[in-house]
Amino acid sequence: MEALQTKAKELLAAGTVQVAIGYGKGTGNARRPLFVTKPERAADLIVDAACTQNLATYLTKHEVRVMGRMAVVAVPSTLRSILQLAAEKQIREEQVLALAVIDGQVRELATFEAIEEAVATIPDAMSEADRNMIDKLSAMSVPERRAFWADELVRCVKCYACRASCPMCYCERCTTDVNRPQWIPVASHAVGNLEYHVMRAMHLAGRCVECGTCGKACPVGIPVHLLTIYAEDSVRRQFGQRGGASAKLDYAMSTFKPDDKEEFIR
Numbered sequence: 450m451e452a453l454q455t456k457a458k459e460l461l462a463a464g465t466v467q468v469a470i471g472y473g474k475g476t477g478n479a480r481r482p483l484f485v486t487k488p489e490r491a492a493d494l495i496v497d498a499a500c501t502q503n504l505a506t507y508l509t510k511h512e513v514r515v516m517g518r519m520a521v522v523a524v525p526s527t528l529r530s531i532l533q534l535a536a537e538k539q540i541r542e543e544q545v546l547a548l549a550v551i552d553g554q555v556r557e558l559a560t561f562e563a564i565e566e567a568v569a570t571i572p573d574a575m576s577e578a579d580r581n582m583i584d585k586l587s588a589m590s591v592p593e594r595r596a597f598w599a600d601e602l603v604r605c606v607k608c609y610a611c612r613a614s615c616p617m618c619y620c621e622r623c624t625t626d627v628n629r630p631q632w633i634p635v636a637s638h639a640v641g642n643l644e645y646h647v648m649r650a651m652h653l654a655g656r657c658v659e660c661g662t663c664g665k666a667c668p669v670g671i672p673v674h675l676l677t678i679y680a681e682d683s684v685r686r687q688f689g690q691r692g693g694a695s696a697k698l699d700y701a702m703s704t705f706k707p708d709d710k711e712e713f714i715r
């Protein structure tokens with residue numbers, strides 16, 4: 450923790466960055482996002498096992514970007530988010546610097562190349578519990594899987610905390626908010642909830658970085674991250690592409706090859 454505070458203080462004092470986005474003390478043992486703009490406040494930064502939220506969510510927010518160059522405290526999935534956002538042209542190298550926390554060590558990663566190298570050595574961001582659940586879902590028949598999600602998603606209250614917490618849900622105007630035409634029903638009910646979550650999972654297929662932040666944000670305990678991780682996993686198996694592996698990635702779901710083995714492409 451001291452190494453992180455010292456590094457953030459140095460970067461802010463030297464003017465290398467204008468804001469350090471990290472974790473601070475929240476209610477009880479919880480941690481909350483902290484935006485440090487003064488070197489003397491770097492001592493408020495915390496790193497411990499409770500710091501799990503993916504802070505890359507703030508890298509695309511206008512009100513944060515106008516502060517200047519950002520240093521972001523990055524767990525492995527945050528590093529992947531930075532690369533995916535770069536690949537999607539949502540962030541430029543000169544706008545961000547990662548303070549990577551890997552195995553208790555703090556590393557300053559100032560280029561996308563350095564982040565790519567670090568990400569390449571990180572095996573899998575998924576927790577063992579999530580991996581087991583993905584394996585369990587994969588082993589289900591389609592009707593069983595549909596029944597599983599129908600049971601879970603009927604509880605959704607459409608608060609959109611999952612969308613707000615996700616670094617890859619950065620559209621200024623989400624399809625969900627469009628009401629002319631009304632693509633997704635505003636009210637919370639079984640069919641409308643399913644439509645929202647299928648739409649979100651399709652938009653995150655191959656782009657989700659498996660941070661699990663959306664699932665942790667859900668106030669009614671729906672493991673909604675498993676839906677997007679499952680979609681990401683499918684793209685990985687079928688196209689060999691991992692979300693957030695490279696800043697120059699050609700996104701599998703938005704490119705095609707004329708000689709694709711599937712008939713529909715011709």
Ligand code: SF4
Nearest residue numbers: 615657658660661663
């Ligand atoms: S969909 Fe959920 S698990 Fe995937 S990147 Fe977004 S917040 Fe993380």
Ligand code: SF4
Nearest residue numbers: 605606608609611667
């Ligand atoms: S956070 Fe949970 S309750 Fe809120 S919209 Fe997402 S799944 Fe539904």
